[in-house]
Structures are given as C-alpha cells and as structure tokens.
Amino acid sequence: MPFIRRFMAISTLVLGVHCTWKTSLPSDAAAIPIERDHELLIVDDAILGSLSGNAADEPLSFRRAIEHLPTQEGSGDPLFTWMSGWSQRLRDEGQPERADALDKAISCPWLLRNPDNQCSPSCTGCAAKVLRPQDAPFRLVAVANRTDLSVMPDRAGDGGEGRLVFALTDGAADSPNSAPLPLTVIIEYAQEGSAKDWAGLWHSLGAAADSAFPSLLAGVIGRPIQAGSLAQIRTGDALTGPLLLHEFDLPPFSRTV
Numbered sequence: 001m002p003f004i005r006r007f008m009a010i011s012t013l014v015l016g017v018h019c020t021w022k023t024s025l026p027s028d029a030a031a032i033p034i035e036r037d038h039e040l041l042i043v044d045d046a047i048l049g050s051l052s053g054n055a056a057d058e059p060l061s062f063r064r065a066i067e068h069l070p071t072q073e074g075s076g077d078p079l080f081t082w083m084s085g086w087s088q089r090l091r092d093e094g095q096p097e098r099a100d101a102l103d104k105a106i107s108c109p110w111l112l113r114n115p116d117n118q119c120s121p122s123c124t125g126c127a128a129k130v131l132r133p134q135d136a137p138f139r140l141v142a143v144a145n146r147t148d149l150s151v152m153p154d155r156a157g158d159g160g161e162g163r164l165v166f167a168l169t170d171g172a173a174d175s176p177n178s179a180p181l182p183l184t185v186i187i188e189y190a191q192e193g194s195a196k197d198w199a200g201l202w203h204s205l206g207a208a209a210d211s212a213f214p215s216l217l218a219g220v221i222g223r224p225i226q227a228g229s230l231a232q233i234r235t236g237d238a239l240t241g242p243l244l245l246h247e248f249d250l251p252p253f254s255r256t257v
Contacts, residue, residue: 035206038213042143047214052140054133055174059218060140062166062173063133065187065225079131082248083107086235089246101240105181106168110137113172138166138185139173143221145202146188150195156231157190159198162221164189168239182238189224190231 034040042048051060058064066079083106090099108123113135118127142165150160166185171178191198201220208216233248 032203033206034203038208039202039206040145042217043141045141047217048140048143050214051218053174054136054172057134059222059225060143060164062136062138062140062164062185062187065164065166066133066136077130079133080107080111080129082233083110083131086246086248095241098237098240098244102237105183105239106137107131109171110135135172137169137171137173137178139169139178139180141165141167141180141184143217147191147195147198147202150191150198155190156188157192157224157229159191159193159195161231162189162191162224163187164221164225183240184236186234186236188231188234189221190229191224192227192229 037044048060051058052062054061054063083102087099087102087107090096090102103123108119110131111117111119111123111126111129112121114130114132116128117130119125119129142163144163144165146163147160149155150158155161164187166173166187167180168183168185169175169178169180205213205216205220235246235248237244237246
C-alpha cells in the first residue's frame with residue numbers, strides 16, 4: 001500500500017475521523033457474510049481504472065462526477081469557481097502559503113492544459129480560466145458504501161451515502177505517468193430511498209462474478225450520480241502542509257470542518 005500508506009488508509013476510511021458510534025445489529029443481520037472489498041470499500045486499481053477515464057467520460061470518472069456541480073449565475077466556470085473558492089478559504093483562514101501551493105499544484109497546471117486559456121507559465125495572466133474536466137488531475141482510488149450513515153440525524157439521505165474518492169495526480173489523471181499525490185477529493189452522494197434497499201443493492205455486489213462486478217458497481221453508485229444527489233465535497237490535503245480537512249457544502253462552498 002504505497003502512496004503514503006494509501007493516503008492514510010483512504011483518509012481514515014473516507015473521512016470518518018471526527019465521530020464514532022456503535023450499533024447492535026439484529027442477530028440475523030449480523031450473521032450475513034460480507035465481502036468487504038466488494039460491498040464496503042472498493043480499492044482495486046484495475047477495477048476502478050476500468051470505470052474512471054476522464055477523457056472517455058466513463059461512469060465513475062471525476063469528469064462524470066462533477067457534471068452536477070452547482071453553478072452560480074455569473075460566476076463563470078464552476079470548476080474554477082470551486083478551486084478558487086478553495087484557495088480563498090485558505091487565505092481567509094490565515095494560510096496564504098497553502099493557498100499559493102494549492103494554486104501551483106492544481107489550478108495553474110490544469111489551466112495550462114487548455115490552450116484556449118492562453119495562460120502565462122505562472123497563470124498570472126490568462127485570456128480565460130476554464131478547467132476542462134477531461135484534463136482533471138483527479139484519479140479514482142476508492143468507492144465507499146456509507147449506508148451506515150443512514151442512522152445519523154444529519155444524514156444526507158435516508159439511505160446514507162455513496163462516495164467516490166479521488167487522489168490528486170501530478171498531471172492529467174488519465175496518464176499512467178501521472179503519479180498520485182497526498183491530497184484527496186471525496187465526492188459524496190445522498191442515497192435517496194430506504195437504508196434497507198440500499199443495503200441490499202450494495203450487498204448484491206458481494207455475489208457478483210469478477211467479470212460482471214465492474215458494471216454492477218457502476219450501476220449501484222451510478223444511481224445517485226445520475227440523479228445529481230450531490231451532498232457535499234470533502235478534501236484531505238497533506239500536500240501543502242499537515243493534513244487539513246475541509247467540507248464544501250453545495251453551494252456556496254462555504255463550510256469548513
């Protein structure tokens with residue numbers, strides 16, 4: 001498990017770092033065998049890579065995931081609005097060095113991949129500022145079943161959440177030469193419907209044949225993606241300094257955790 005111990009074990013099991021709770025399952029439920037790497041946290045690079053190409057707009061790609069990113073009237077490119085808002089939050093929090101490092105590591109190289117932007121090498125001057133999703137430097141590293149969140153009073157949906165975890169790469173994510181960096185973006189979707197139904201959907205993946213599993217996985221997590229049931233975005237940044245966690249409500253990308 002390279003990549004800084006798989007970036008601190010997928011940001012401590014998909015950013016479940018602030019609270020813990022215990023529940024007692026009914027005995028019949030507790031007796032059900034679970035295939036954890038098919039039903040709870042999927043991290044197989046071959047499976048994820050087959051579903052997440054940005055250029056091809058594959059079903060679990062960052063490009064597909066952010067198609068439903070809310071837009072604010074008059075704000076321009078929604079991806080650039082989010083990235084510039086992220087930098088501004090760091091400045092507002094008194095961390096301008098981290099903001100500059102974020103712009104240098106993500107925003108500027110991404111802008112430079114779009115020749116229509118006509119940016120200077122440092123991006124201090126650009127004719128336009130459009131971040132093309134096909135050039136995104138975010139690679140899928142995990143799919144997480146968080147149906148367990150259905151018991152929380154502040155749950156995003158009665159069925160909990162499904163989450164896509166993307167790692168920052170030092171180039172366009174589709175390129176095999178782009179190495180992963182210690183920064184993750186987690187796009188979290190509300191699972192509308194009952195927790196029982198969603199538990200059944202995720203559990204069905206455990207019995208899937210290997211050849212059928214990728215398409216079935218895409219079908220399950222693809223439901224809230226296609227429905228646009230975006231709950232929030234969380235980030236874990238250990239690239240620009242010590243690990244720093246943020247949560248972005250949608251919109252206006254304003255909440256900090």
